Amino acid sequence: MSQMPQLSACPSCEEPLESGDLFCGACGYDLSAVPARPAASPNGSAGFPAPEEPWPAAPEVDSSDTPAPTHLPTDLPGTDSAGGELREPDEYPLPAPAAAPPLPAEAPAIPADVTDPRTAVPDPAPAAGDKVCVACRSGRVDADGYCENCGHAQPRERDHMEQELDTVAAVSDRGLRHHRNEDAFAISAAALPDGSSAVVAIVCDGVSSATRPDEASLAASRAANETLQEALPRGTHPQQAMHDAILSAADAVNALAAEPTSAREHSPHQNAPACTLVGAVVAAGLLxxxxxxxxxxxxxxxxxxxxxxxxxxxxxxxxxxxxxGLMNEAEAYADERAHAITGWLGADAYELEPHTASFKPDRPGVVVVCTDGLWNYAEAVEEMARAVPADAADRPLHSAQVLVGHALDGGGHDNVTVAVVPFPFVPRGAGSA
Incomplete structure (x- = not known):
């Protein structure tokens, strides 16, 4: 059975004890509450890890004596760590506050080439008249059509174009699939030597597999229109004037091939700029x-x-x-090669063969001049007749808008350009005395 530890002095008041005492005769300390000395552990005392620095050696005791008490002075009520009496908290002096670091005599100078963040201001807004980015609403748009702030490509002016004169109108749209509009048009009126007017409509479609097709179509439409504007007032027959206009358009497109290509317009094909052209002239009862x-x-x-x-x-x-005679029309246009063109304007064209034709309609109507972006959705003449509004001669702009909408509703896979030219039929002898 376990035995009580034997002590030679009271652990509380150090009064000498006699063998067998259960309580101190001086202070009444319960000697049975004194625990036995804990067994030593290989790693330290009582199973705790040994401290980094060894504890001071314990005083030697007589092996005949009972183990010394393990209470530290702080374990005893009413004493501090030195064995003195505890004081109230107010009696302890408060530690002195730490000294604040010294402030510099003056702020360090900011180098001249560094902007003081306290006085920095945001970049100024684009100047009046500059185009503002449609994406970030703050950056200025550069000459190439890109935002200088976020780099976003801006909608191009040619994405959707409309023009109307008294007797002709045209509409061009980028469509729903292309990233830009590579079509172009030109409409105008010219005074003839007899005092009547001639109406002109030119529509061009850039060849997408060539470089800068948008520039090609624009150059061709402008050159053809300018040639007609010069030739018709001189009395040149409209059919001859149209032939010459196509040659002028071809020269304008060929000239683009000699110009440097910008990095933005680089194409792996490196084909010369190219486009198609179709035009109409209505003059003195002739189409x-x-x-x-x-x-x-x-x-x-x-x-x-x-x-x-x-x-x-x-x-x-x-x-x-x-x-x-190798295919009928339905078979040919169903083939994937159907729209491969064999004639175009451009330096890479095999041989330029301008086509011209003249007609004398026997009734009033309209001429629809268009790119394949429209006729792909109204290929048969019956489909085109249904797509053209009944009041097209009176409202050419509205009619052109309707036809472009017809193509977009059909899928808008290509750029769409339409010019509507009313043909006012005047019977022979009308207006004579």
Whole structure:
């Protein structure tokens, strides 16, 4: 059985004890509460890890004596760590506050080439008249059409264009799939030597596989229109003037091939700029059309009683197959090669063959001059007749808008450009005395 530890003096008041005492005769300390000395551990006392610095050696005791008490002075009520009496908290002096670091005599000078963040101001807003980015609403748009702040490409002016004169109107749209509009148009009126007016509509479609097709179509449409504006007032026959206009357009596109290509417009194909062209002139009861490529012109009578007629023949693989009798039209245009063009304006063209034709309609109507972005969705003449509004001659701009909308509703896979030219039929002898 376990035995009580034997002590020689009271652990509380150090009064000498006699063998067998259970309580101190001086202070009444319960001697049975004194625990036995804990066994030593290989790692330290009582199973705790040994401290980094060894504890002071314990005083030697007589092996015959009972183990010394393990109470530290702080374990005893009413004493502090030195064995003295405890004081109230108020009696302890508070530690002195730490001294604050000294402040510099003056703020360090900011180098002249460094902006003081306390006085820095944000970049100024774009100046009046500068275009502002549609994405971040704060950056200025550079000459190439990109935001100088966020780099966002801006909508181009040619994404959607409309123009209306008294007797002709045109609309061009980027479509729903292309990243830019590579079509272009030009419409105008010219005074003829007899005092009457001639109406001109030119529509061009850039060849996407060539470099800078948008520049090619714009250059061609402007050059053709300018040539017609010069030739018609001199009395040149409209059909001859149209032929010369196509040659001028070809020269303008060829000239682009000699110009450097910007990094933004770099194309792995490196084909010379190219486009197609179709144009119409209405003058003195005569309708003249001219074309190179697969853009088209249609005649649509106002009363729809006369036939709607396609006035042009495509320079395309499908048209060649039909002309050679190798396929019917439905088979040819269903082929994936159908829209491969065989004629265009550009330095890489095999041989330029301007096509022209003249007509004398026997009733009023409109001429629809368009790119394949429209006729792909109204290829048959009956489909085109249904797509053209009944009041097209009275409202050419509205009619052009409707036709562009027809193409967009159909899918808008390509750029879409349409010019509507009313043909006011005047019977022979009308207005004479």
């Amino acid at each position: 003249v059309v001219g074309w190179v490529g697969d853009s088209r012109a249609y005649w649509v009578p106002d009363d729809r009683e006369g036939p709607t007629v396609r006035l042009t023949e495509d320079d395309s693989w499908a048209a060649q197959m039909v002309a050679a």
